[in-house]
């Protein structure tokens with residue numbers, strides 16, 4: 003063993019001891035660490051299934067819990083603690099509205115926006131509280147339709163945002179689509195025709211507790227804020243749905259400390275139950291769940307590397323959405339079955355929506371395409387273009403839902419410039 007190896011080991015052990023979580027310190031349950039990027043290290047990190055954050059200057063950054071740190075030290079894997087360079091936001095200086103999260107929406111800002119839309123467009127927009135989060139925040143849905151207070155015999159489509167706390171752009175896209183639809187009804191004939199013939203539902207924040215935690219305490223927070231029996235926090239809401247829940251320990255984790263912890267049982271969490279009960283009470287023709295990052299449209303199955311029996315329809319819908327997005331800003335998304343990405347996923351929203359409820363369902367992993375382009379951190383200047391291209395996809399999907407419901411026939415040609423992916427480098431977020 004070389005001297006440098008010994009130094010690395012000693013350093014790793016020392017760093018590990020210094021980094022041991024202290025029970026009194028809420029942030030102590032996770033740290034940001036970095037690794038020198040080598041092909042061998044990439045394989046190692048994939049095997050360990052660490053919660054990768056980004057890549058910068060030849061180093062790979064990840065969020066790790068106490069058990070991850072223990073494994074890294076036991077396996078003598080060299081790493082550096084970067085937590086001090088990623089300071090948690092203090093919860094004490096929150097008075098400045100819009101400061102800490104910039105152009106991105108917080109829970110309170112979304113709540114205010116929804117109520118403002120309802121007030122400004124009382125015949126078009128209606129706010130519904132579909133359930134409470136663990137910490138008692140409201141999970142809101144906004145209905146957009148003509149005769150919004152009547153349940154009409156029309157196509158229904160639902161757009162879900164922010165299952166994962168740190169994916170802030172996944173709040174902005176649905177809430178900004180909502181404003182666009184409501185505010186253009188009077189002036190845009192296409193949107194008027196669309197809302198006259200459909201009921202569009204938008205749930206901008208499925209995980210309000212996590213979002214607030216990510217904004218005000220810890221930017222990299224992913225899960226909800228469940229206090230687990232082992233003292234760790236959080237269930238991954240996008241692993242908590244009932245269809246093939248816990249199918250294996252690759253697509254979700256039984257370990258509460260894991261970033262992809264699936265919870266103690268299917269629908270153990272009030273946030274996923276709220277979505278379940280809301281969807282069960284409606285008759286949706288299509289569902290989109292927004293996440294980031296990867297710049298790809300994914301569809302079932304996610305829990306196995308096999309295509310769904312309705313694969314042709316799913317590919318038709320995804321490829322057409324990709325085509326509309328490319329026409330909007332020139333940005334090309336990939337698309338394909340979720341299980342074809344590097345990791346399978348079990349207990350997620352879309353497998354459940356299609357497998358249990360029969361709804362064609364899509365996870366749109368918003369830009370950027372990879373860690374090198376910013377990972378979870380979208381440029382504020384990109385919020386509007388990302389919203390625009392996703393509006394184009396959403397409008398097309400709503401029109402498809404209307405047409406397919408009225409004609410019960412799916413036809414037409416695929417108009418995509420994207421490619422059905424067999425990419426092996428997509429990490430499902």
Ligand SMILES: [Zn+2]
Nearest residue numbers: 166293294431
């Ligand atoms: Zn996500």
